[in-house]
Amino acid sequence: MRYISTNGRSPAGSLKEVVMRGLAPDGGLYMPERISPMPDAFFRQMYDMDLQETAFSVASHLLGEDIPTSDLKKMVYDTLDFPVPLVQIHHRLSTLELFHGPTMAFKDIGARFMARLLGYFNRHEQQEVNVLVATSGDTGSAVANGFYKVPGIRVVVLYPEGMVTPLQEKQFTTLGENITAVEVKGTFDDCQRMVKQAFSDEELNRLVKLTSANSINWARLMPQSFYYFWGVAQLGKKTDNITCAVPSGNFGNLCSGLIAKKMHLPIKRFIAATNINDIVPKYIENGHYQPKPSVATVANAMDVGNPSNFARILELYGHSREAICADIEGYVCTDEEIRTTIGEVYERQQYLLDPHGAVGYKALQDHLYKHPENTGFFIETAHPAKFRETVEPAIRQKIPLPANLSRFAGGIKQTEKLSTNFDIFKNFLIRSCV
Numbered sequence: 001m002r003y004i005s006t007n008g009r010s011p012a013g014s015l016k017e018v019v020m021r022g023l024a025p026d027g028g029l030y031m032p033e034r035i036s037p038m039p040d041a042f043f044r045q046m047y048d049m050d051l052q053e054t055a056f057s058v059a060s061h062l063l064g065e066d067i068p069t070s071d072l073k074k075m076v077y078d079t080l081d082f083p084v085p086l087v088q089i090h091h092r093l094s095t096l097e098l099f100h101g102p103t104m105a106f107k108d109i110g111a112r113f114m115a116r117l118l119g120y121f122n123r124h125e126q127q128e129v130n131v132l133v134a135t136s137g138d139t140g141s142a143v144a145n146g147f148y149k150v151p152g153i154r155v156v157v158l159y160p161e162g163m164v165t166p167l168q169e170k171q172f173t174t175l176g177e178n179i180t181a182v183e184v185k186g187t188f189d190d191c192q193r194m195v196k197q198a199f200s201d202e203e204l205n206r207l208v209k210l211t212s213a214n215s216i217n218w219a220r221l222m223p224q225s226f227y228y229f230w231g232v233a234q235l236g237k238k239t240d241n242i243t244c245a246v247p248s249g250n251f252g253n254l255c256s257g258l259i260a261k262k263m264h265l266p267i268k269r270f271i272a273a274t275n276i277n278d279i280v281p282k283y284i285e286n287g288h289y290q291p292k293p294s295v296a297t298v299a300n301a302m303d304v305g306n307p308s309n310f311a312r313i314l315e316l317y318g319h320s321r322e323a324i325c326a327d328i329e330g331y332v333c334t335d336e337e338i339r340t341t342i343g344e345v346y347e348r349q350q351y352l353l354d355p356h357g358a359v360g361y362k363a364l365q366d367h368l369y370k371h372p373e374n375t376g377f378f379i380e381t382a383h384p385a386k387f388r389e390t391v392e393p394a395i396r397q398k399i400p401l402p403a404n405l406s407r408f409a410g411g412i413k414q415t416e417k418l419s420t421n422f423d424i425f426k427n428f429l430i431r432s433c434v
C-alpha cells in the first residue's frame with residue numbers, strides 16, 4: 001500500500017516511511033491511497049470473533065501487504081492484551097470502554113501498536129529514533145508507557161505547564177530511562193506547533209531522526225479502527241441503525257471510526273462530540289472552519305483549537321461538506337453540562353462517566369431521543385479516576401484510585417522547563433539527542 005499526503009505535494013510513501021516520518025514532508029497528513037471494504041466473509045464471521053481476532057482481520061486488511069502475518073499478529077495480540085467491553089447503560093444506549101489499558105485511556109491502543117510497529121521497522125537501524133509528542137494529558141502517558149524501554153527509541157513529551165492534572169503529569173514525568181518530559185510555558189496549541197515546526201525544520205531533521213506519536217501518525221490512528229468493529233460486533237448481528245458518539249479533540253478517534261465505516265462497517269451515523277472547543281461542530285453547522293486558540297475545560301484532553309485530523313476527514317469525504325454532514329453530526333457540551341451529566345448518570349444508572357465520556361453520553365442521549373429508531377454506543381475514552389478533581393464533586397463522593405494509576409503516584413517528577421521559543425527547543429533537541 002502507498003500513502004499520500006493530504007497536502008498533495010509530497011511523493012507517496014511506503015508504510016515504513018509513513019511511520020518513521022509521522023508528518024509528510026509537505027506538512028500534510030498521510031492517508032492510504034485507497035481504503036477498500038472488508039470482505040463479505042469477514043462481516044459474516046465478525047459477530048463470532050473475539051477482540052484480538054477482529055483486530056487482526058482488520059490489521060491484515062490494511063497492513064497485510066507490508067508486514068509478514070506472524071509479525072503483524074504478534075503486534076496486534078500484544079497491543080490488545082486487555083479487555084474492551086461494551087457496557088449497556090440503558091435501553092439502546094451502551095458505552096465502549098476503552099480505558100482498561102495500562103494508562104487507562106483509549107490512547108493506549110494507538111500508542112502500544114505504534115511502538116511495536118516502529119520497533120519493527122527500526123530493528124536493523126543504527127540511529128536512534130526520537131519520538132516527539134505534544135500532549136494535553138493522556139497522549140503523553142500513553143505514548144511514554146507504550147514506548148518505555150523500547151530499544152532504539154527515545155520519547156520527548158511536550159506539555160503545557162499547569163494544564164494537566166497532577167496524576168496525568170506523574171504518568172509521564174516520573175519514568176526516566178528513554179522518556180524525557182518538557183514542560184512548556186504555554187498552551188497545548190503551542191506544544192503542538194513546536195512539534196510540527198520541528199518536523200519541518202530541515203537542519204534539525206538532518207541531525208536527528210524524528211517522528212511523531214501524535215495522532216498525525218498513521219500508526220496511531222489506524223489501530224483505533226479495530227475497536228469500532230468490535231463495538232458493533234458486541235451489539236450483535238440483529239442491531240441496525242447504529243449511531244456512534246465520539247468525544248473529540250484532535251479528531252483522531254473519530255477519523256478512525258470513519259475509516260472503519262469506509263471499510264463498510266455498518267455504523268449509520270457518527271456524532272462529533274466536543275466540549276466548548278467547537279471548531280468542527282461549527283463547521284458542520286455553517287461550513288466555516290475557523291481554528292481558534294483552545295479554551296481550558298474539565299474535559300482537557302479535548303481542549304484543541306485546531307484539530308489536526310480534520311484534514312484527514314476532509315480528504316476521506318473528497319472535501320464535500322455535504323458528504324460529511326450526511327455521516328456526521330456535531331454536538332457541543334459545556335463544563336456545566338458535563339458535571340451535571342456525570343452526576344445524573346451516576347445517580348440514575350449507577351454508571352460513572354469521566355468528563356470526556358460524559359460529552360459522548362450526552363450527545364448520544366440527545367440524538368437517541370430525537371431518533372427513536374436508532375441504537376447507539378459512545379466511546380468512553382478514559383477511566384473516571386483519572387479526572388477525580390471533576391468527577392468526585394459531581395457525584396459528591398470519593399472514588400478509589402485503581403492500581404494502574406496509583407503505581408505512578410509515588411514517583412519523582414523530572415522535567416525540562418522551556419518557553420514557547422522554537423529555537424531554544426531546537427537546540428535542546430540537538431543537545432540531548434545527538
Ligand SMILES: *Cc1c(COP(=O)(O)O)cnc(C)c1O
Pocket residue numbers: 105106107138139215247248249250251252253254301302356381382
Ligand atoms: C485524546 C483524548 C480524547 C480526544 O481524542 P482525539 O482522537 O484527539 O479526538 C478524548 N478523551 C480522552 C480521555 C483523550 O485522552
